[in-house]
Amino acid sequence: MPEVTVECLGCGLPRVVRESRLVRSGAGACPRCGYVGWAPSRDLTEVDRRELRELPIAVRGREPAAA
Numbered sequence: 611m612p613e614v615t616v617e618c619l620g621c622g623l624p625r626v627v628r629e630s631r632l633v634r635s636g637a638g639a640c641p642r643c644g645y646v647g648w649a650p651s652r653d654l655t656e657v658d659r660r661e662l663r664e665l666p667i668a669v670r671g672r673e674p675a676a677a
């Protein structure tokens with residue numbers, strides 16, 4: 611079963627997940643920051659990472675608590 615390294619789009623935490631699981635249900639919530647957005651490491655460039663780091667956490671699409 612192929613595995614793929616993904617990185618949290620919130621904090622950059624790397625995580626290895628099975629590709630089939632990633633396609634079916636995503637990588638789940640980040641254990642460090644709780645964000646649910648992940649991108650395969652192979653698809654992220656250094657420019658992408660820098661832009662992610664520079665974004666304030668509030669504008670990264672976190673669900674409003676009161677929604």
Ligand SMILES: [Zn+2]
Pocket residue numbers: 618619620621622623640641642643644645
């Ligand atoms: Zn994270």
